[in-house]
Amino acid sequence: MLELDIPGYGALALEHLVLDVNGTIADGGELLPGVAEALAALRGVLRPVAVTADTHGTAGALGETLGIEVRIIASGWEAGDKLSVVQELGADAVVAIGNGANDALVLKACAVGICGRVPRHHQAGSPGKGAGLKQLQASSRLDCAPSVGRGQVLPSSRFSSIR
Secondary structure (H helix, E strand, C coil), rough: CCCEEECEEEEEEECEEEEEEEECCCCEEECCCCCHHHHHCCCCEEEEEEEECCCEEEEEEHHHHCCCCECCCCCHHHHHHHHHHHHHHHHEEEEEEEECHHHHHHHHCCCCEEEECHHHHCCCCCCCCCCHHHHHHHHCCCCCCCCCCCCCCCHHCCCCCCC
């Protein structure tokens, strides 16, 4: 568990890290550099759960490589299915990281929502990929400063110490 006492907001008791897969921890089905090490550093602090429609068919292998739970959801209503996972885990105990249109509901619903940067080839001009207005409004801004407590933005001066 990660306990944070944020001045001007209050205390958070975080237990789960919900992760989008494509564009957040993987690109084209391949694990992004540094993800395995970052998740290993969180072991025992937050329980990672990757949620994906498994577009590239590699989610099971990524889960095994990382030693984390992977929940595969059906294509079509990913946003609602991801939100259901967060609600099942208890939204007040969830940190979520995502970058796509189907992550906006999750980023707004959880205790801490982080809109992550996306690989350059997934940005403007790639249909269906890249952080957009809904994700930024649900979290806070594209440079990964989190929103805390259902859309309340945590100033980046306070964010720098949360790692």
